[in-house]
């Protein structure tokens with residue numbers, strides 16, 4: 381499946397792939413690209429059914445979402461890259477680091493989880509969105525994505541609410557089903573990529589306990605908890621996240 385992407389930064393520099401969360405698109409990373417592109421080629425893409433990537437009838441699996449990334453890397457002739465993902469993007473990153481370790485250099489997992497049940501909640505949400513569209517998710521999502529000060533700000537509502545309302549209903553639902561069926565916990569111990577795990581202290585969707593669980597199970601992991609930050613911590617705390625990502629992707633081991 382061909383996904384929409386954007387590649388920014390100096391030719392020949394190491395590549396950092398940026399993977400978006402459920403209901404967002406590649407512009408989720410607007411505050412990261414200028415900082416990362418000083419040192420890296422930044423490859424951001426839209427998860428299927430999000431932004432300008434076409435949706436296909438769901439359900440999807442993390443294997444399929446990860447296959448989209450591998451196909452993109454193959455198309456661009458990129459053998460190995462650093463990878464950063466928010467939530468669903470982080471789940472995609474964990475799947476890749478376990479199953480295609482030769483393609484993942486260092487991993488950064490932002491506000492994500494290896495076990496985000498109950499599955500029935502994700503299936504119910506998929507059904508709701510197939511019936512009512514993604515616009516029905518805007519009101520319940522924004523207070524999870526941002527702490528109260530930001531969640532009500534006009535520009536934030538316009539950008540992130542607009543992104544979510546524009547997501548393809550089938551694409552969003554298919555991604556919900558990928559989360560419902562995900563099976564990442566047992567594989568965490570097989571991840572060998574040096575891993576930075578970032579949590580938002582005020583994230584109600586993937587609270588810091590989920591990040592602690594990942595950091596405890598991955599052999600070479602480091603945990604950072606940011607505050608104030610909810611689920612889209614990279615958008616709420618861009619300077620802190622940029623500093624952590626640059627440090628993680630450049631430090632010598």
Ligand SMILES: O=C(O)CCC(=O)CC(=O)O
Pocket residue numbers: 400401402403466467468469521524585586611
């Ligand atoms: O909308 C939510 O409840 C959070 C969604 C989630 O955790 C998956 C994602 O943001 O990619």
